[in-house]
Amino acid sequence: MGLLFIDGNQAVAMGALYGGCRFFASYPITPASTLLSAMLETLPAAGGIVLQGEDEIASIGYCLGASMAGMKVMTATSGPGLSLYSENISFAIAGEIPIVIVNIMRQGPSTGSATRGADSDVQFMRWGCSGGLPVIVLAPANVSDCFTLTVHAFNLAEQFRCPVFIASNKEIGMTSQTVDMERVEKPLIIDRTLHESGPFLPFQVNPGEDVPAFLPIGGPILVRQTSSTHGPDGYITTDPSEIQAGVERLQRKIEANIESFSYFDLEERKGARTLIVAYGITAGAARAAAAELFEKQNVPVSLLVLKTLWPVPEQVLLGAAGGMEQILVVEMNLGQYVQEVRRVLCNQKVDFYGKMSGQLISPREIIKEVLGG
């Protein structure tokens, strides 16, 4: 079929279609608005629904309604819009509503620079809503990752009934690259588990499981959804032990399964004493830097590209960093994910290089940091 020449936002749209997305709603915001265009170009013709919301709060609200009515749903925004999503994100967590949220990150704070990339929201996606419960965040490093991780995002949202973020960046979302689709990983599609027999309680889990079986609003069996603290029956509960068990389950169902969705690339070089840790758009520069250090300067450096950011894939970090003298975390902000790396690798020296000027971090800058460190 030849090479495709598409940008990251188009690849997310392709991944969404492949992953079974049937409903997309968003409010136009640069650099995510081309994803709205891409969904409009494809989803209606494929029998799905695209809605342009009156604002971001509405856009995610439409998705939550459609998801509970049985559709696979996705929305897309950037930092300012993500701020408006916050309350509904915590609803999706509490109500266990599957949804894929694509965040094409741009330069913050505030309105910032609409057409300048930055990894502004890496902590915000994790902690930006009330309750403090975990979410899943996947970070594509290039256009082909946008496809694959979007398919994974739909699968994880279905499997764990939770919001899953795609943490992209203007520099990936709006930069076109050649992609050989025949070589792009296409995960198998997973659908939410449906309740099969016996009495149905909307938030009841089977023994030994942490995710309730689903039935859609609108089917023959009555379904309740609520944003209020509820018991298995979907009615408000005031029983402290039931409340505690409920939130612990919401935490456990995500965190206990991290190893099944710890996506990463590890480039190990023999004799390496430095490990570079990068994600997103900066991973490409780090890859180029590590290659040049080895090929031209004979300095072996290992590289860990994290594609699952949250929950923090701690075992992956510990495994890659074992025996390293220096860990260098590189990200397009003033130091966000490095805090997690420092927490996990608390006995090792973890350095940071980042900037947030609207310009890409170059391989040259990373090489300088490695050699100077």
Add this chain to the structure above:
Amino acid sequence: MDSLLNSDRPPVFCPGCSHDRSVNVLDRALQKLGLRGSDVVIVSDIGCSGLFDTFFNTHAFHGLHGRALTYAAGIKLAQPDLKVIVTMGDGGLGIGGAHFLAACRRNIDITLLVLNNFNFGMTGGQFSCTTPEHASVSSSFLNALEKPFDLCHVAACAGAPFVARSSVYRKDLPELLKEAISCEGFAVVDIWGGCPARYMKKNPLSPKEIEAAIEKLPTYQGVVSANVRREYSSHYRQAAAKDRREVPWQGIETIFEATVRERREVVFLGSAGQRVITAGGLLARAAILAGMNVSQKNDYHITVMRGPSVTELIFSPQAINFTGVEEPQVIIALAREGVRRCWGLFEKMKKRGQIILASGVEIPPTHGQILEVDFKAGGIKKKEMALAACYLLARDRDPITVEMLEEALKQTFKGKMLEEARGVIEKAASISLHE
């Protein structure tokens, strides 16, 4: 039909609350329509109106304050046969004002019951968007400073095809709700009642007083004929069924030999309207026709028809890891705006670098070799310069050839556009160059 009330969970409202009455009225309306619980979803907002879903044996969705209409719309679009009923207070209407307007404009088949009791009962009786200026509420004097709005008037202005206002005590209210639910489109019913715990403590509101107050306002009794039109979700399905577009992204087959052996960076610096991004796309396609890896990154102002227009291209036989341009091999400088935007780039250029410079465009000192081109003298218009520059690159076989460019043109343009593009190539071929 049987009652859809949930006998396990009877209403828990304060004694004398008009919501008790609303619950029973809604149940009677659903009975009149002969609906089963599974035919209906009650989407409830926040506040006392947010309890409604628990009193019925129907599908239920209880979400955030003011956002009930958004969930309801998503549900209706996904389950077109379901009867979708939203219960919301005057508080939810105020905080969700944008969704209320959008619902009126969009006309999805949803019935909105505004249980209007002129205050925020659950949080202590603060004023809402419908609290009269003269009322005494817990917001001190603040409500005296703001004008309440007539939500029926707003709904009618915004395009709702069914708008009705009624006292909760009206005998035929179940019949009115039946009509509202039967209306194929967005129906709003403004149901006036009293909050005994908060509002009515200082503002007595008997059924007669409610009736008298409603009579003073413009009458809304149902269908707003000027707003009657097609329902959105069925209209959407019909329109989408006509959309037969194929997936727009098709692969580009390799039909030429690659011309470059290592990474090449080419930057176009132009201004809006010079079609530099289109030219960059052509160059990219031409290179992909030779199996090369390409990346293209654009930079332009939010006001797309003014200011700089920059496109950065990278060509490589290997995978492109870093998509930024550091030391371009080629700069095509076509306009002052683009040059100003990337002033520092010229300094970074090495001696072997090449600059195609449109006559009259000022650039900073550089090590690169400058090829000045008088496009104007060659009869090449402003919007054609970028394509003409592609030809100049192709003629030097770096990073593409003329054959590759011609094939890319053929794949990109059709008819008159293709002829025009070929005309530009011809003009570029006869241009005289001064090194």
